[in-house]
Amino acid sequence: MARVYNFSAGPSMLPESVLVKAASEMLDYNGCGQSVMEMSHRSSEYQAIIDGAEALLREVMGIPDNYKVLFLQGGASTQFAMVPLNLMNGSGKADYVITGQWATKAYNEAARYGQAKAVASSKDKTFSYIPKLDPSTFTPDADYFHICMNNTIYGTVYHQLPDTGKVPLVADISSCVLSQPIDVSKFGLLYAGAQKNMAPAGLTVVIVREDLLGHARETTPTMLNYVTHSENGSMFNTPPTYAIYICKLVLEWLRDEIGGLQEMEKINQKKASLLYQFLDQSKLFHGTVVPEDRSLMNIPFVTGDENLDKEFVNAAKQAGFVNLKGHRSVGGMRASIYNAMPVEGVEKLVDFMSKFEAAH
Numbered sequence: 001m002a003r004v005y006n007f008s009a010g011p012s013m014l015p016e017s018v019l020v021k022a023a024s025e026m027l028d029y030n031g032c033g034q035s036v037m038e039m040s041h042r043s044s045e046y047q048a049i050i051d052g053a054e055a056l057l058r059e060v061m062g063i064p065d066n067y068k069v070l071f072l073q074g075g076a077s078t079q080f081a082m083v084p085l086n087l088m089n090g091s092g093k094a095d096y097v098i099t100g101q102w103a104t105k106a107y108n109e110a111a112r113y114g115q116a117k118a119v120a121s122s123k124d125k126t127f128s129y130i131p132k133l134d135p136s137t138f139t140p141d142a143d144y145f146h147i148c149m150n151n152t153i154y155g156t157v158y159h160q161l162p163d164t165g166k167v168p169l170v171a172d173i174s175s176c177v178l179s180q181p182i183d184v185s186k187f188g189l190l191y192a193g194a195q196k197n198m199a200p201a202g203l204t205v206v207i208v209r210e211d212l213l214g215h216a217r218e219t220t221p222t223m224l225n226y227v228t229h230s231e232n233g234s235m236f237n238t239p240p241t242y243a244i245y246i247c248k249l250v251l252e253w254l255r256d257e258i259g260g261l262q263e264m265e266k267i268n269q270k271k272a273s274l275l276y277q278f279l280d281q282s283k284l285f286h287g288t289v290v291p292e293d294r295s296l297m298n299i300p301f302v303t304g305d306e307n308l309d310k311e312f313v314n315a316a317k318q319a320g321f322v323n324l325k326g327h328r329s330v331g332g333m334r335a336s337i338y339n340a341m342p343v344e345g346v347e348k349l350v351d352f353m354s355k356f357e358a359a360h
C-alpha cells in the first residue's frame with residue numbers, strides 16, 4: 001500500500017513511526033492483553049500513559065512548574081467560551097486581535113460574556129498579514145489579551161509577540177504547537193486542538209498559569225471550569241484516552257527521533273523555505289501572504305486563475321499529493337506542512353509544481 005503526502009490543514013498527518021508503534025500495540029498494550037482503547041481510565045496502566053504524556057509535554061515544551069497542563073475535549077472552539085468564562089471576571093474586559101476566522105470566532109464568543117474589544121484587524125486584505133499593534137489602544141485593565149498565533153486558513157503567524165505588560169497573553173496555538181520552541185512563561189494561557197500537530201482529533205490541550213485559575217464566574221458549567229480539570233488530573237470524567245496515548249507517542253517521537261523542538265524548527269524552516277523559495281521565483285504560482293508574516297505550517301498559494309487552480313489540485317491528487325485545495329475564503333491552494341510532513345514530501349511537491357508550471 002502506498003501512503004500519500006497529505007497536506008490537510010487538520011486532521012493531518014501523523015509520524016509514520018507513531019502509527020507503526022500504535023498498530024503494534026493495538027491488540028495488546030504492554031502485555032496487559034488489551035488495547036488502550038479498551039482500558040479503564042482509572043487503571044494503573046492508563047494512569048501511567050496520561051502521566052507520561054503530561055511529563056513529556058512539560059519536558060519538550062519547557063513548561064514552568066507554575067503552569068497546569070489540562071487534557072480536555074471540545075476542540076479549540078470550546079476554548080473560545082472557556083477562556084472568557086474562566087478569565088473575564090475582573091474588569092470584565094478583554095482585547096482581541098482579529099487575524100482570521102478562528103480569531104473572529106473567539107472574539108464573537110467572548111463578546112457574549114463581557115466587553116471584548118477588537119484592537120486591530122487585517123480583514124481589509126483577506127487576513128494576508130498580521131496587523132501592526134499600537135499598545136496605546138490596548139485596554140489597560142483587561143482581564144486578558146487574546147491572539148491566534150498561527151492563522152491556519154490564511155497562513156500568517158506572529159513572529160513577534162505583542163507586549164501586553166501585566167495583562168495575561170492568551171493564545172490559540174492549535175496550528176503551531178510543537179512546531180518550534182515557545183517561551184511559555186510569556187503567556188497566561190495557551191490552548192490547542194490536538195488534531196493539527198499533536199494527536200488525532202478529540203483532544204484539546206490547555207496550558208494555564210496557576211494564578212489564573214479559580215476566578216470562573218458562578219454560572220460556569222462544571223465541565224467548562226478549568227479548576228474541575230486541574231483538581232482532578234484531567235480525569236473528572238473520562239478523558240479522550242486514545243488520543244492522549246497517541247499524543248504521548250508523538251511526543252516521544254519528537255524528543256527521541258527528532259531531538260526536540262529546536263531540531264523540529266530547523267526541519268520546519270527547511271520545508272517552508274523550499275516552498276516559499278519556489279513560489280517567489282515561479283511565474284505561475286504565488287503566495288498570498290506578505291513575506292514578513294509567513295507561517296511555517298500553512299502555506300496558501302494561487303495561480304490567479306480559478307480553473308487552473310482546480311486543474312492543479314486534481315492533478316496533484318492523482319500524483320499522490322492530497323488535500324491541497326485552499327480554504328473557500330482564500331481560494332486556490334494551501335499546503336499544510338505540519339511536523340509529520342517529511343522534507344521529502346515538500347521536495348516532491350515543489351518538483352511536481354515546477355513540472356506543472358512548465359506544462360502550462
Ligand SMILES: *Cc1c(COP(=O)(O)O)cnc(C)c1O
Pocket residue numbers: 010074075076077078102148150151152172173174175193194196
Ligand atoms: C483548527 C483550528 C481551530 C478549531 O479547532 P477545533 O478543535 O476544530 O475546534 C481553532 N483555531 C485554530 C488556530 C485552528 O487551526
